[in-house]
Amino acid sequence: MPPETSPLASTLHEIAPRSGVAFTLDRGERLTVIDPEGEQVADLLAFVRGDLDEVISSGRTLDYASRIYLTTGDPIYSNRSNVLLRIVADTVGRHDFLLTPCSADTFRIIYGDTHPHRGCFGNLAAALAPYGVVPDRIPVAFNVFMNVTVDGGTGELKVEPPLSRAGDHVTFQAECDLVIGLTACSALQSNNNSFKPIRYRIDPARA
Template identity: 60%
Template sequence: MKPFERIPPCSARAEVLATGDELVIVDPEGQQVSDLVAFNADDLDEYLSSGRSIDYAARLWLTRGDPLYSNRSRPMFEIIEDTCGRHDFTLTPCSKDTFRIIYGETDGRPGCEGNLAAALAPYGIGVDRIPIAFNVFMHVAFDPDTGAVAVKPPLSKPGDHIRLRALMPLVVAMTACSAGQSNNFRYKPIDYRVDRARPANAEGAVTAD
């Protein structure tokens, strides 16, 4: 089994997945978020959709057994393992404007939005095409009376992971989040590994590495 790759703090990586490949995302130190976006590798106009996924699950917090749908209502991923159990699929990736508006920063850090766009640039995906991300390990709370939104430290502990199986060929990108509210203001790395699906055996079954 191949070793994990490391995404350094405040950066992103992209991978191409075949149908049946499994993507494992690990929080190595605890309380860190990874923004995940995905596109159909055969038609980049099809992308991972927050609205479709939440609508069909009829709940905000998706976990093991849940499919993640595209904007065309087709399953793109299935969550097959989840040791944390709390992620967010409502907030957009942080950007230089996020840091200006929320934190008062003026140095123009790219944030997860810019880092995702940089990782996806070789595939012709620009910043204006970055959708709401599946924010792995992100802890977002909602007040039931007012609807107020609060970003809290993640519930993930060191070594927590999520495993997603690709249900179509995908271009995916992941971050080690740059927003302080998302990681308790301790910017840390994220680890990941792609377990490639093996070719079909004599009986036609496909197995993973």
């Protein structure tokens, strides 16, 4: 069974390279995602705890923001147009909300791997399963620190090295009770050809 409460407030947790975790986040609590070594992406998912059919939505968030790069002050919406998270601090300012979590199929199709790693998709599916999230419910993640550029003429997407440096972080405030999935990304291209850990902490709601 999954834990019934969030991890101990303000305790620093580390996600090993190419792995993922899931936990609960209560309304008002703040989740800070930290890149301890630099140039490491973290895939973030959020589901409404009382109704797993309501989930983080790239399409609605970017539609309402009218831009693809989100930062401090921006809300992250659900598929039902409710705000799930709000970015309240950001030392980088460049993240991706276009590309799906990497998966075994990603590594097979894009990288040509014959024995592919299960990727962030597989890591998220395994971590979220105890909360009742099935793989087909996993949407496009908010890819913290991921640097994806778009050619204005052709629309070509290009994955560039993250702009994050050691100690950079992003803080999200929960606007409702959530189940969170979080990874240390498994794709070489996304992380400038190396795999590193991600750290996170949860701080209590402010009075």
